[in-house]
Each structure stands twice: as structure tokens, then as C-alpha cells.
Amino acid sequence: MTKQTLVDLTEAPVRKEFLPFNRPDIEQAEIDEVVDTLRSGWITTGPKTTAFEGRFAEYIGVRHAIAVNSCTGGLHVALAAAGIGPGDEVIVPTMTFCATANVVVHLGATPIIVDVEPDTLNIAPQALEAAITPRTKAVIPVQLHGHPCDMDRISEIASAHRLLVVEDAAHAVAAEWRGRRIGSLSPATVFSFYAIKNLTTAEGGMITTDDDEYAEKMRILKLHGISRDAWKRYSSEGSWYYEVCVPGFKYNMTDIQAALGLHQLARLETMTQRRAQLAARYDAGLRELSEIELPAVRAGIRHAWHLYAIRLRLERLTIDRAEFIERLKAEGIGTSVHFIPLHRQPYYRDRFGFQPLDFPVADAAYARLISLPLYTLMTEADVDDVIEAVRRVVRRHRR
16 A cells, blocks of 8 residues: 555545535525515516516626527527528537537538637637638637637627627626627627526526518527517417417527516626636635646636636646546545537537547647536635645545
């Protein structure tokens, strides 16, 4: 038995009670609003969804916010409303969740997968530009981990080639690019309100746009292709008569979800500031470890801090990322990895014949990424426990 193993067995774990990777921050106001919704008799799409849309549009600074059942549904609607279909190409970064590319496939179009920038792991503008062909119709920048993409350069490229920009801002509610909120920069931006997101409605999402005609098309598509006020047909304001204008989808948000969203939105700025404080505490506690690379934060942006993703300098450690995660788990710390790149997913790998070296930046980063816990219910002591656990694993396994 090695000395290192003896230390592992004799030193108590950092935490007795396991620290989960994430927990939603739900207060009594959200609970009361949901109960009020249940008692109202109107539990699906209705007045609270409309109110949530209005307040969200005001927060982002746009004319329209369209509530949907998920970010995935929102991306699907945004592309479909723009006429994306068979024969078209849509450029997406490899470092994202599969939904970003899946919706392109669902429409019969072809996702063109490109590499990312070394620091932020967001879509690389030069890779985007190099991938454009006469069939390219759109690009989906992904604001990974809550750090905005280089929207100035992406917008310039898109304008020069007449490409639609649909931002995947699943991680980036409350983020800003050069003083402007993400959601107000492109023809369409789609947010996620999944259970672990910075603003949650359990499941759900929102599309934002300033284009009146585009917004109307998306509203019709998100609910079966019938009129935008179709939900009113069951109220005193509505009529039984409706017409299907286009074969749409079933992507509407419910008032139960919106009830959560109304109060989550009211607390969003406070929760975002709290995330930034916890991220700064991580920075201070981990900065001196030469075996760890901290998340990049460029000048002129506001990071939403959906995730705090470190990268291991594996050449300075005797274990790989998988073992590092297991060691943290043994210390009572939950973690995750965001993301397994698209080019490593079997469907995209096999369909396009991708090799890891086709995406050198993303592939190298993927092997080293670990997302540490970061959520508003964490205490300073929780963050300090994570820091101590990371320090222990590094100390035991540094070269």
C-alpha cells in the first residue's frame, strides 16, 4: 500500500453531508403563486404566462418575449419560423448540448459543426466564417457557461453573408455584451428555464426578438399553428372558432410554470449578483493552484455564472479527469461536465465521420473540464468545502 493510499484512507472527507451539484432556489413567493394558479382553475397557458412574457421582454429590453416549453422548443420554433429546412445549413459550435444541433436535424437541415475559442469555449468567429457556403442560412452562437460570445464579430459575419443569428442563451439569462443584455442583440435569442438554470420554471424557455412579423410567426408556430390568442377560446373573452394557419408545434408554457417565473425574474438580479460573489470566492481560493485553469472572463462583458467550469492541467497531475471527479465525490462534492462535444456524440460522429483532431480546441478542453457546484443556495462555507476538496485532490495527485 502506497503512502498516498494511506493518506486517502486516514483523512476524513471534507464533507459528511454530500454537496449536490445544483439545487433550485425556490422561495415562498413562488410556492404561493403556484398555489394561487392551481386554485384559479387556469393552469395551462393563460394570463400569468402573458404577464411573464411582458415582464421578461421589459427586463431584456425588447419588444417581444415568447414563452415556450423549453429552450429546445424555442430553438426549433425560431428556425422554423425563419423557413430553415431541407437543403439549408446551420452552423453550430461543437461545445454545446445536443439540442442545439438536434433541432436543425428535425427541420431536415444540416448542422455544420465548428470549433471554439480557446479561452471562453464559445464559437470561434474564424471557424464560423470558414464554414460558410452558399447553402448556409443561419448560425446558432451558444453563450457557454454564461459567458457571452463575441457578438460584434459574429453579427458582422452574419450581416456580410445574410445569415440569420439565433442565439442559444440557455446559460446566459442576465448576461451582457458591451452593456447590452443578451437577448437584445440578434433577430432571435432563446433562453432555458430548466430546473438548474439561473431562472427556473422547472421546465420552460423564452424567445426574445424585436421583429414584429417574426414574433407573430413564432407565436403561431409554438401552439399548433392557430392564432396567437388561441388560449382565450376557453375564456369569456374568446370564441370556439379557430383556424390552423400552418402545422405548428405543442411548445406552449403553462401558467403553473409562469407562476414560478414571475417571482424568479423579480429576484434574478439579486441571484445573479450572488452567483458572481461565489464565483469570485472560487477564483480567490483556487487561483494559486498551477494544476487548475480558472474560467475566462473577458473585458466588457457581464458573465451570468450559470456554471463555474475549471480545466485541469493534466500534464501536472497523475490522474485524469474521470478519476479527479471520483476523488471529489469521495470528498462529498458533486460535479458535472459541460459538455461532451457534438463531434464525440455517436450520431454526429458517425453521420459526419468526425475525428477528435477535427476539433482540436474543443477536444483538448473536453478532456480537462469539470463543472464545480455553483448555485445561490450555497453558503460561503459550501464554496470553501469545494475549494478544500479540490486542493486535497491536487495535493495528493500533483506530479
